Amino acid sequence: MELMNMGSEAGAGPLSGGRGCTVGGEEITSLVDRNLCDWMRSIRRALHRYPELAGREERTAALIAGELARLGIDCRTGLGGGTGIRAELGNPGPCIALRADMDALPIRELTGLDFASTREGIMHACGHDGHVAMLLGAAALLGRTGLPGRVVLLFQPAEEAGNGAARMIRDRVLDGVDMIFSGHIDTHHPVGFLVVDDGLICSYTDPFTIHIHGRGGHAARPHEAVDSVVVAANLVMNMQTLVSRQIDPSHAAVVTVGRIEAGTVHNAIAENAVLEGTVRSAHQDTRESILSGLRRVIHGASDMCNAEITLEFFDGLPAVINDPDATAIARRAAVAVVGPDQVISQGQPSLGGEDFAFYQQRVPGCMIRFGGQVTGGRKAGPAHSSRFDFSEDVLGYGAAWLATVARLALQRLAAAS
Ligand SMILES: [Zn+2]
Ligand SMILES: [Zn+2]
Incomplete structure (x- = not known):
């Protein structure tokens, strides 16, 4: 044979x-x-x-x-x-x-x-x-x-x-x-x-979308605006600490932002930004920790930057x-x-x-x-x-x-x- x-x-x-x-x-x-x-x-x-x-x-x-x-x-x-x-x-x-x-x-x-x-x-x-x-x-x-x-x-x-x-x-x-x-x-x-x-x-997969609503303005006068790009950057970096600082290192998990969209021109502060990403986790408790951590990070960024931020989860995979x-x-x-x-x-x-x-x-x-x-x-x-x-x-x-x-x-x- x-x-x-x-x-x-x-x-x-x-x-x-x-x-x-x-x-x-x-x-x-x-x-x-x-x-x-x-x-x-x-x-x-x-x-x-x-x-x-x-x-x-x-x-x-x-x-x-x-x-x-x-x-x-x-x-x-x-x-x-x-x-x-x-x-x-x-x-x-x-x-x-x-x-x-x-x-x-x-x-x-x-x-x-x-x-x-x-x-x-x-x-x-x-x-x-x-x-x-x-x-x-x-x-x-x-x-x-x-x-x-x-x-x-x-x-x-x-x-x-x-x-x-x-x-x-x-x-x-x-x-x-x-x-x-x-x-x-x-x-x-x-x-x-x-x-x-x-x-x-x-793993469990949990796709998400984040909408950031700031306030547009002139690039030279940030104090009159709420810069959605800065809020988005903040969020992306803070999200990375969920896995590195809040999850048991022996439990596999990932938070990836795969898409960002914001702004229209170099000299205007972006009013809105959209982030799309996915959470992957190999344990149900890890999954719950990351999802609730994500909500906390968003809450914090919203307070700190005075922006309105919404988080939407889509049906992922078990x-x-x-x-x-x-x-x-x-x-x-x-x-x-x-x-x-x-x-x-x-x-x-x-x-x-x-x-x-x-x-x-x-x-x-x-x-x-x-x-x-x-x-x-x-x-x-x-x-x-x-x-x-x-x-x-x-x-x-x-x-x-x-x-x-x-x-x-x-x-x-x-x-x-
Ligand atoms: Zn494939
Ligand atoms: Zn395949």
């Missing part, structure tokens, strides 16, 4: 050493052949060339539905706000779901890849093109084996907007589902490594908390695919957010990470950057893990019922 290396960066396929994934007498990994990998790569590249923003994944959805039809798998389209897809395969019995996200980001691609985005200002900079290819790959693998239950495939829009999962759930995609799994490409780790952790793996039973199955599947030495821990929770958390509030679930570092001397930027890329060799591992975890979970659930 051999998992084919797909890219020119050979040597990134530790699974090809011969470890198999014996699941119910079948070796799913052995089914990951060059044809499957080439097919997944072509899907990934087609999606990469034509990225679509959250909630507008029309062509992406059409491509997925077309490939599912070719695989003989029925699906429901038009879900989760219009572009989500729920497909189902297998036999009566317990039911597990596998989820892939589909959307791209408003980022201008600068990778220089020959399959780079053809859409100005839009880019698959988080690997969701790979996730779709992997889930289709898993569907193809599962279709070739007998299943002791049903597998639901969820192609979810708008992960980056944070509302795709909730919309899919509203459209009842989890009806009858006993357990759910997903994975995310992670270029911090080499291909062939799978990152599996119990408990909290992705933390991704991996269920112990689902994680045990996820780990077994990972060991089956890459061997015990290449199943690793991320060490500490990521401060990234993931709307997979919404599914986990309904059914036990586990999300893992697929090592996807580019090799061969090629350089790539981090996720959410213009130069992001991953090694396409990860596609085979992702598909193998998804198919394996589905089978193992169904076997486990069928045995328990």
